[in-house]
Amino acid sequence: MGSVIAKARYFREGNPSDAPGGVGVLPPPVLHDRLRLYHVHMNPYGHRVLLILDAKRAPYEIMYLDPLKLPSWFVQKNPRHYLRLPVKIPVLETPTGHGDKFLYESVVICDYLDEKYARNPLHSSDPYVKAQDRLLIERFNELIKGSLECFDTNFAFGSEQILQTMEVFEKELATRGATYFSGNRPGMLDYMIWPWIERLYLLRCVNQKKFDEKRNMFPNFADWGDQMQLDDVVKKHASSPSEYFEYYKNARAHSMGYYL
Amino acid sequence: MGSVIAKARYFREGNPSDAPGGVGVLPPPVLHDRLRLYHVHMNPYGHRVLLILDAKRAPYEIMYLDPLKLPSWFVQKNPRHYLRLPVKIPVLETPTGHGDKFLYESVVICDYLDEKYARNPLHSSDPYVKAQDRLLIERFNELIKGSLECFDTNFAFGSEQILQTMEVFEKELATRGATYFSGNRPGMLDYMIWPWIERLYLLRCVNQKKFDEKRNMFPNFADWGDQMQLDDVVKKHASSPSEYFEYYKNARAHSMGYYL
Numbered sequence: 001m002g003s004v005i006a007k008a009r010y011f012r013e014g015n016p017s018d019a020p021g022g023v024g025v026l027p028p029p030v031l032h033d034r035l036r037l038y039h040v041h042m043n044p045y046g047h048r049v050l051l052i053l054d055a056k057r058a059p060y061e062i063m064y065l066d067p068l069k070l071p072s073w074f075v076q077k078n079p080r081h082y083l084r085l086p087v088k089i090p091v092l093e094t095p096t097g098h099g100d101k102f103l104y105e106s107v108v109i110c111d112y113l114d115e116k117y118a119r120n121p122l123h124s125s126d127p128y129v130k131a132q133d134r135l136l137i138e139r140f141n142e143l144i145k146g147s148l149e150c151f152d153t154n155f156a157f158g159s160e161q162i163l164q165t166m167e168v169f170e171k172e173l174a175t176r177g178a179t180y181f182s183g184n185r186p187g188m189l190d191y192m193i194w195p196w197i198e199r200l201y202l203l204r205c206v207n208q209k210k211f212d213e214k215r216n217m218f219p220n221f222a223d224w225g226d227q228m229q230l231d232d233v234v235k236k237h238a239s240s241p242s243e244y245f246e247y248y249k250n251a252r253a254h255s256m257g258y259y260l
Numbered sequence: 261m262g263s264v265i266a267k268a269r270y271f272r273e274g275n276p277s278d279a280p281g282g283v284g285v286l287p288p289p290v291l292h293d294r295l296r297l298y299h300v301h302m303n304p305y306g307h308r309v310l311l312i313l314d315a316k317r318a319p320y321e322i323m324y325l326d327p328l329k330l331p332s333w334f335v336q337k338n339p340r341h342y343l344r345l346p347v348k349i350p351v352l353e354t355p356t357g358h359g360d361k362f363l364y365e366s367v368v369i370c371d372y373l374d375e376k377y378a379r380n381p382l383h384s385s386d387p388y389v390k391a392q393d394r395l396l397i398e399r400f401n402e403l404i405k406g407s408l409e410c411f412d413t414n415f416a417f418g419s420e421q422i423l424q425t426m427e428v429f430e431k432e433l434a435t436r437g438a439t440y441f442s443g444n445r446p447g448m449l450d451y452m453i454w455p456w457i458e459r460l461y462l463l464r465c466v467n468q469k470k471f472d473e474k475r476n477m478f479p480n481f482a483d484w485g486d487q488m489q490l491d492d493v494v495k496k497h498a499s500s501p502s503e504y505f506e507y508y509k510n511a512r513a514h515s516m517g518y519y520l
Binding site for chain 1: 339342343344345354356363364365368369371372375376387388390391392394395396398399402424427428
């Protein structure tokens with residue numbers, strides 16, 4: 001038991017491949033001065049939250065979990081368990097006086113962080129623009145299945161669903177006439193869609209020429225991607241196209257858990 | 261054509277059964293001093309927005325639409341059309357300088373209204389409580405299919421899904437220890453779930469005894485329902501159990517469109 005506690009480095013930003021799992025894993029200590037993200041390595045929804053945590057400069061630590069061997073205390077404490085729903089990851093644990101301290105759903109977590117930490121507001125202060133951005137995030141969420149399908153079916157290029165979504169965002173950038181969806185720096189909408197766009201670059205490893213062809217169809221969106229990659233927050237949590245390619249190749253082999 | 265324009269009273273709070281539909285219907289005039297809700301009579305998602313419009317005392321008019329005969333201009337202008345998704349109702353049209361003026365998704369519309377109009381804030385000012393409420397609203401949304409199923413299958417009582425959800429909200433009210441989820445007056449969570457709870461009372465028309473039995477299983481939630489019915493905003497948009505009963509009986513007959 002003691003040795004599990006001693007593995008506390010895994011609870012922070014340790015080696016995600018050593019993620020503790022199963023019934024023998026004890027819960028991490030109570031939080032006081034920081035947030036804790038329960039995260040699955042390479043999970044894009046958790047990636048969203050990591051971007052926002054750093055964009056807001058919130059103090060946090062990461063606890064990596066194996067989605068196929070969730071510790072029982074995690075399931076028990078999980079608000080989705082209480083709500084009689086299957087447990088979801090990522091979960092944000094936050095020190096607060098309000099009893100249950102866990103939030104889930106990446107979009108809700110990220111909006112919470114934006115409201116909780118005043119520094120660097122990520123949503124527009126105009127309620128109408130904020131509502132539009134929320135609808136575009138929802139619109140993007142509908143692509144997500146399509147992109148997984150893309151990774152699943154031998155990394156097929158340019159499924160109709162992906163191209164339609166890219167077109168929507170391409171037009172939207174043109175309409176807004178700015179570098180980022182949020183103006184001259186990345187905001188909530190930019191960060192919410194980024195994890196999946198970063199993963200799309202793995203298609204470079206499959207066929208660079210085809211990748212460039214598709215890329216040229218969406219010049220604004222392509223420029224946006226270039227700019228996003230220069231952002232410090234994005235850089236901190238970036239993986240390379242070849243890392244994603246290897247990961248998804250293996251994920252397809254053992255099929256479950258990677259998009260949990 | 262002129263006669264269609266002359267039917268302008270239907271665009272306001274006219275007789276919803278005369279809802280204009282089809283290609284011959286001209287768009288209503290441009291807005292200046294009020295919002296416009298495109299609504300389907302008896303639609304619970306539109307009911308949500310009506311409650312919030314009045315809770316916020318926002319100036320608005322209603323345009324009733326027949327979901328099976330949507331005017332082509334409505335489809336063309338609809339942001340979901342631009343997003344290459346099937347059109348959804350309700351839609352809120354709002355006078356603003358930002359080009360496209362339409363919002364959809366009842367939850368997004370209602371959050372927009374809460375931010376836009378300062379009077380009577382409906383969300384908690386504590387970001388954590390607000391996030392919890394958003395998750396509970398999402399949790400309730402998962403019931404909605406279940407309740408439709410309930411109305412569809414001869415108004416079956418107490419499907420497992422409904423009872424589980426009621427239990428979650430019963431416990432939550434007990435934990436919060438207040439009359440309403442939001443404290444001593446109805447807030448966003450209260451209004452977001454109300455349209456479906458109001459409809460559940462139609463089960464009284466099917467079997468009063470069984471209704472009372474189920475009701476007694478959830479004393480806090482039952483008291484909450486009694487209090488909600490005394491709220492002026494709720495009263496303004498209320499229909500009686502027998503009205504709902506008749507409506508859903510007929511909706512089942514022509515099967516489509518009533519939950520659009």
